[in-house]
Amino acid sequence: MIKYNLTCECKCTFDSWFANSQEFERLRRNNLITCIECSSNKIKKSIMAPSVSNLKKASNDDSKFKKNIKKKVLEYQKFIKQNCKYVGENFAQEARSIHYNNKKSEGIYGKATAEEINELHEEGIETTTVPWYHKSEN
Numbered sequence: 001m002i003k004y005n006l007t008c009e010c011k012c013t014f015d016s017w018f019a020n021s022q023e024f025e026r027l028r029r030n031n032l033i034t035c036i037e038c039s040s041n042k043i044k045k046s047i048m049a050p051s052v053s054n055l056k057k058a059s060n061d062d063s064k065f066k067k068n069i070k071k072k073v074l075e076y077q078k079f080i081k082q083n084c085k086y087v088g089e090n091f092a093q094e095a096r097s098i099h100y101n102n103k104k105s106e107g108i109y110g111k112a113t114a115e116e117i118n119e120l121h122e123e124g125i126e127t128t129t130v131p132w133y134h135k136s137e138n
């Protein structure tokens with residue numbers, strides 16, 4: 001959005017918002033911009049006051065936010081690594097074994113496909129999916 005300060009032939013001035021400068025030109029050419037005082041369409045653009053609503057700041061906040069998420073995930077990963085047994089691709093199998101053999105619930109973590117997770121869920125085995133950062137990803 002862009003704000004233009006407009007001046008009419010009657011010397012009245014007013015502000016109006018437009019999608020962009022082309023849009024302003026289009027409306028002006030088609031006499032669609034009229035004075036709020038005298039309804040004349042002999043309008044001139046005086047001062048251009050574009051709005052730049054802190055785009056830079058917003059993107060900084062966003063990356064900071066992402067960084068925070070990553071930090072939390074990494075902390076969680078560390079906790080899991082310290083407290084759970086890594087079972088790799090055998091995750092679904094191991095989870096079933098714990099569930100059906102009433103093994104003392106030992107925390108495990110590993111890889112599973114979405115399909116396997118669904119099957120486990122249908123069997124009443126609760127799993128938690130966490131985003132996982134690998135060292136190669138920065």
Ligand SMILES: [Zn+2]
Nearest residue numbers: 008010035038
């Ligand atoms: Zn006017």
